[in-house]
Structure formats: structure tokens, C-alpha cells
Amino acid sequence: MDMYNRSSSSQPLSVAHGAVAQGQPIDLLSVAVLLHVQDDVAIARIPLNRGVKLRLPPACRRDGVDMLEVTQRIQAGHKVALHALEQGEAVHRYGSVIGFALQPIHAGEHVHTHNVAVGELDQRYEYGVDVRPVAYLPSDQRRTFMGYQRPDGLVGTRNYVAIISSVNCSASAVRMIERCFSPELMRAYPNVDGVIGLTHKSGCGMQMGGEGVQQLQRVLTGMALHPNVAAYLFVGLGCEVNQLQEMFEQIKFEEEGQWKTPLFLGLQEHHGIAYTVDEGARLIGEALPRVNMLRREPISISELTLALQCGGSDSWSGITANPALGYCVDELVRQGGTAVLSETPEIYGAEHMLLRRARTRVIGEQFVERLHWWEQYTALNNMVMDNNPSPGNKQGGLTTIYEKSLGAIAKGGTTPINAVYNYAEPITERGLVIMDTPGYDPVSVTGQVAGGANVIAFTTGRGSMFGYKPVPSIKIASNSSTYENLIGDMDINAGVVLDGVSIQEVGMQILDEVIAVASGKQSKSEAQGIGEEEFAPWILGATM
Structure with missing residues (x-):
């Protein structure tokens, strides 16, 4: 992901650094992440205290206002309003709608579940308009693993x-x-x-x-x-x-x-x-x-089928771990491999972006049909799609399912979507494919593995100890605090992206780890014997 911050001369700070107190105005981009110039919010890298004055970058100033004052303490990973929003107005992050203001929001306010919620999206579906040919590597240049x-x-x-x-x-x-x-x-x-x-x-x-x-x-x-x-x-x-x-x-x-x-x-x-x-x-x-x-x-990595998962996501997941995994996916696909994007309820609200990459209209419409099925399924069970995110997701700064989904789909990289599968169907197409599964990790992974996935890449912000048998699971932390706190369980720290390491570098680190684990190296969950209890088939229908 090309964050707006990358074009700034501001030096990125680690989210582990201390809070910013009142004093002289400071550049927004030195203490927060702005993902798109049209966004209404920025993500605090570090805690921001009330009274902190933030100087806005020129591209996101409105009505000549170049400064905002933080009006309440904002935790790292949470959102600060860059300008005033009227009640009912759409709130943007990633350049897309993540929800609608429940009340007037002032510049400098904390933006979260108390003042933003989901609403009716006016999505425009365009099928295949962003499909680009994949520059496949010749077979004799592809990397190998021991399988x-x-x-x-x-x-x-x-x-x-x-x-x-x-x-x-x-x-x-x-x-x-x-x-x-x-x-x-x-x-x-x-x-x-x-x-x-x-x-x-x-x-x-x-x-x-x-x-x-x-x-x-x-x-x-x-x-x-x-x-x-x-x-x-x-x-x-x-x-x-x-x-x-x-x-x-x-x-x-x-x-x-x-x-x-x-x-x-x-x-x-x-x-x-x-x-x-x-x-x-x-x-x-x-x-x-x-x-x-x-x-x-020795076998070509074109024979790897990588299950993509995220669990315990936070606001950093869509900025660090998921885009880095997406870069890994693009490289795996370029070398003839397969990646499986799933967790359909965690794509809801961001599907318009994926449909632009559907290889054919039929493939795109197959996925839209599955989304409509989920709307009916949740309604039948007296639920709504925004029952996801979880309490932990919200503590980590994610406010709505739209926001969570926009970050989650970054795991899928940028290549065309070549097929849509029902739960646990055999995966026969190569490249990036979608399998319809619930968002609940054990149930989702069980479908992916039953379909043929032979490695799992699992991003997490809050921390997940997920493992699986008979397929190894690689854990990718979205921030350095979680990585250090759970160092016995995390395989890769994608939080270094917030310290200035490129998405591409972390993405290649993930690919290297995928190849090593596919060749027999034990992932940290695997070394601890985790994985049998996580076998959890999706139970459909009434139990009689």
C-alpha cells in the first residue's frame, strides 16, 4: 500500500513510542498515518493527548484550514477527525466509505463506534475493469521448496x-x-x-x-x-x-x-x-x-496453495500485515502459485474493489450471489453483517465491518480473481481465488484446507495463537507491540512497516518464510503442538 505518508519528508515513528503532549504544532504525518488524501480521518501512530496541535499536509486541507487541535485523548491505532463532519455524512478511510456519522463530528475528535456506524452503501459494481495480465516468471526461474x-x-x-x-x-x-x-x-x-x-x-x-x-x-x-x-x-x-x-x-x-x-x-x-x-x-x-x-x-512453488487469514485484527492490520501479505501473494501468483482469499463477511463493504479484478463478469456475479446469501443468512438468524467486527477488533481501532473489510482484502494483493468456490470445494484454478467461508478463523481455515490449501498465512493485530493440522500456519503480527508481547507465537513482525521498512521487503520476508515452512521448518504454533482442536467444519442448517 502506498500510504500518503510515503510522499512526506516526515520520519515514521514506531507505535511503541510515548504519547504526544501539548506544545508547539507538529506535522500530522509525523504522528499519524494518512492513507488517502480524500480520507476524513488519520490513524494515530502514538497516543495523542488533548490539546495537541497538528499541522495538516497541503493536500488534505479544506477551506484554507491548515491546523487542527486534538479535543480528546486518542489511543494509538485509533482515528482522529481531520475536519468537521455533519450527521449522516460518509466517513472515509482508504479513500472509501467506512461508515456514516451518527452525530456532528468536530475536527480533532476521536472517531469510533460512539459517533460512526454502518449505513446504506451506494456501491457501484464494475466487473473486471482493473484486470491486468500477470507477468508470469518462466518455469525454470521459479523458486522451489522441499515437498x-x-x-x-x-x-x-x-x-x-x-x-x-x-x-x-x-x-x-x-x-x-x-x-x-x-x-x-x-x-x-x-x-x-x-x-x-x-x-x-x-x-x-x-x-x-x-x-x-x-x-x-x-x-x-x-x-x-x-x-x-x-x-x-x-x-x-x-x-x-x-x-x-x-x-x-x-x-x-x-x-x-x-x-x-x-x-x-x-x-x-x-x-x-x-x-x-x-x-x-x-x-x-x-x-x-x-x-x-x-x-x-525439490518442487516449484507453483504447487503451493496459500490460505489467507486474518484474526484478531486491529487498525494496523490493513496498513502493515495485510498489504505485506498481499505483496507475497502477488509474487507467489507470478511464480504460478495459488492463494485463497476467504472470510466472506469480512469482505462485505469492500467487494466493489475486488469485483473490479474479477477475470470475468460471471466470476464477479458468483461472488455477489454469495454476499446476498450472507445477507439472507444473517437476517434469518437475527443478526446483521456489522455483528463483525469483534470487541477486540474495536479495541484495536476498527469501527465498522466496512473498515475491517477494506483492510482485510489487502491480503489478496492485486492480481485477477480467477474463481469463486463454495465452502470446501476442491480448488482447481491457479492464481488468486475466493472461497466462501465464515469469518470465524477455525471454520474458515477448515474449508480452505479441505479445498486443498497446503500452507496458511495468518495476520493478526491483537494476537492469535492459531495453529492447524495437517497444514502449518504462519503468524504475522501487524504491530511491534503484539510481536514482542507474543514473541513465542508470532513468526513475522510486519509492524516494522511503521518504522519505515517497505511493504515489499516485509512481503518478500513472508514469502521466504512460506517457502521455509512448506519445506519442513516448524511454524511457532506447530512447534507447540497446536492445531487439532481447530478442525471445525461449518455446520449448516437446523440440528434436529
Whole structure:
């Protein structure tokens, strides 16, 4: 992102520096971030005390006014009004509307939830007008990583064995089988990343053949066929709505390239818990030597599918971490790779910008249809789209879903949008694609991974300890304070952008880390064993 500040001679300050008190007038751009000359607000880099006088840059002065006085203390990351706004007037950040004034706002006031809210947007959808050809690197110039080339043509970044429950009724049996494979036992299989249990809270009390059970089956079969899973065992109860036989019909074992032996057990058919656990442990034990024989080899990063996530966002996320990740995405796409933008409710209000990059009108209209579905879905459940942002987002300076979305879409970089997928659908197009998911991180990532993502890049402002199995998650902090406070959990500090490091430099650092982690380096969440409880399929429809 080219911040207006970059054209100023002011030296950027770290948000960790102390508050600015009253005294001589100071340049706005030395203590705040202005993203667009048409913005009505600037973002305080450091706390601004009441009475501080700020000298406005020439491009954003109105009616000859070149100075404003801060009228109340404004925390770092929060917004200060650059000029007066009338009640009902649109408030701009990123050069776009982030909300509407609930009351008259005076220059120098704190702009947040007490005086700004969402309203009716008059969005103009223009499809594909900003599509630009991607300057792809020749295949012989593309970077490589050390991955697992699978017989079906897919590429893994990890080498797991998964035990998957078809229904919550078999979840305890899955955990018991998993516990049979202790760290001491697994030392005999150094090339296996682990035996993981993927359990969930659904699988019955659903409509037979309905959308909910079909979506769950997409998730579970997607995990079984994922390139990071070298062998799998399904465990069911037997009488559940989500029948194992139906899932196996989706897997289509007879198709060429299908290389994993289908293993499944039913508790009712196999005489209950004890026998099923013993038999499950035997089947997994037989698979481990075969999985352990698999080895990494050099593979083009065109085979990486990067899941894009943000959680615990703050006002800096759309200025530092998300644009840096977007730069990484552009470079990955330029080298033939794939990136998956999701969290549909966190695109709401910023969709007009993405639609300008839709490769075709049909692709753009597919995404608009999903947004309309979300409007109906939230209304049906007595919610509104502005229920997101969360309390933590608001504490970090984000006021409305429009503001959050405008920062969130920066993760997607600048390349064309090549496809729109429903939740957990197999991802077959390369380049930047969108998958429709909720904004809730575990549920969103589960869909992305079931669709084929083999690395996760996760930006956070407030701090998230998110990890995932069987796919590694890289955590990118939006500010230095969070990075330093959670240094055992954060992989990259994008907050250095506020100290003058370029978006491009941090973006390349992220790409380097993606390649290293894809090659086997443990991310910080992975090293702490985080990731199984985060498997959370999206449960659609009524539970009966």
C-alpha cells in the first residue's frame, strides 16, 4: 500500500513510542498515518493527548484550514477527525466509505463506534475493469521448496496420518486410537509428522441428503484426500445420517491416481469401543512404515496453495500485515502459485474493489450471489453483517465491518480473481481465488484446507495463537507491540512497516518464510503442538 505518508519528508515513528503532549504544532504525518488524501480521518501512530496541535499536509486541507487541535485523548491505532463532519455524512478511510456519522463530528475528535456506524452503501459494481495480465516468471526461474510429490499430482508440505470421525458419536474412539501413538513410539517414524485425530460436533441430526450433510462430506473427504495426509482411517458409529458409504462414493477409489488405501471402521459393526480402538491402532500401525518411506524433493512453488487469514485484527492490520501479505501473494501468483482469499463477511463493504479484478463478469456475479446469501443468512438468524467486527477488533481501532473489510482484502494483493468456490470445494484454478467461508478463523481455515490449501498465512493485530493440522500456519503480527508481547507465537513482525521498512521487503520476508515452512521448518504454533482442536467444519442448517 502506498500510504500518503510515503510522499512526506516526515520520519515514521514506531507505535511503541510515548504519547504526544501539548506544545508547539507538529506535522500530522509525523504522528499519524494518512492513507488517502480524500480520507476524513488519520490513524494515530502514538497516543495523542488533548490539546495537541497538528499541522495538516497541503493536500488534505479544506477551506484554507491548515491546523487542527486534538479535543480528546486518542489511543494509538485509533482515528482522529481531520475536519468537521455533519450527521449522516460518509466517513472515509482508504479513500472509501467506512461508515456514516451518527452525530456532528468536530475536527480533532476521536472517531469510533460512539459517533460512526454502518449505513446504506451506494456501491457501484464494475466487473473486471482493473484486470491486468500477470507477468508470469518462466518455469525454470521459479523458486522451489522441499515437498512431497503425491501420485495423484498433488503436492504436500507435511506427511501425516489422519483418523477422521464421520460423526461426533465416534469422536472418543478416534481420540483413543490417536493416543495409542505416543511421542516415544513415533520416534521410530521420523518422516511422519504425526498421527492426528480430526473430530467434530456434527454428523447426525441433519437432513438426509441436505446441503448441511453434503458440505460436511466435502470437508471430511477433502481432509482424507489432502496431499498432507498420506494415510487415513475413517471411524463412524453406523446409524448416523452422515454415512461412510456415501463419502466413499465421493472419493471414487477406482479413479486413476487414487493412491491411498481406504480404511474405515464402524463402532456398531466392530463390537464397540474396545475392539474398534484395537483394530484402528492395528491398521494405523501397519500404515506407518509405508508413510515413513516417503521423502521430500525439490518442487516449484507453483504447487503451493496459500490460505489467507486474518484474526484478531486491529487498525494496523490493513496498513502493515495485510498489504505485506498481499505483496507475497502477488509474487507467489507470478511464480504460478495459488492463494485463497476467504472470510466472506469480512469482505462485505469492500467487494466493489475486488469485483473490479474479477477475470470475468460471471466470476464477479458468483461472488455477489454469495454476499446476498450472507445477507439472507444473517437476517434469518437475527443478526446483521456489522455483528463483525469483534470487541477486540474495536479495541484495536476498527469501527465498522466496512473498515475491517477494506483492510482485510489487502491480503489478496492485486492480481485477477480467477474463481469463486463454495465452502470446501476442491480448488482447481491457479492464481488468486475466493472461497466462501465464515469469518470465524477455525471454520474458515477448515474449508480452505479441505479445498486443498497446503500452507496458511495468518495476520493478526491483537494476537492469535492459531495453529492447524495437517497444514502449518504462519503468524504475522501487524504491530511491534503484539510481536514482542507474543514473541513465542508470532513468526513475522510486519509492524516494522511503521518504522519505515517497505511493504515489499516485509512481503518478500513472508514469502521466504512460506517457502521455509512448506519445506519442513516448524511454524511457532506447530512447534507447540497446536492445531487439532481447530478442525471445525461449518455446520449448516437446523440440528434436529
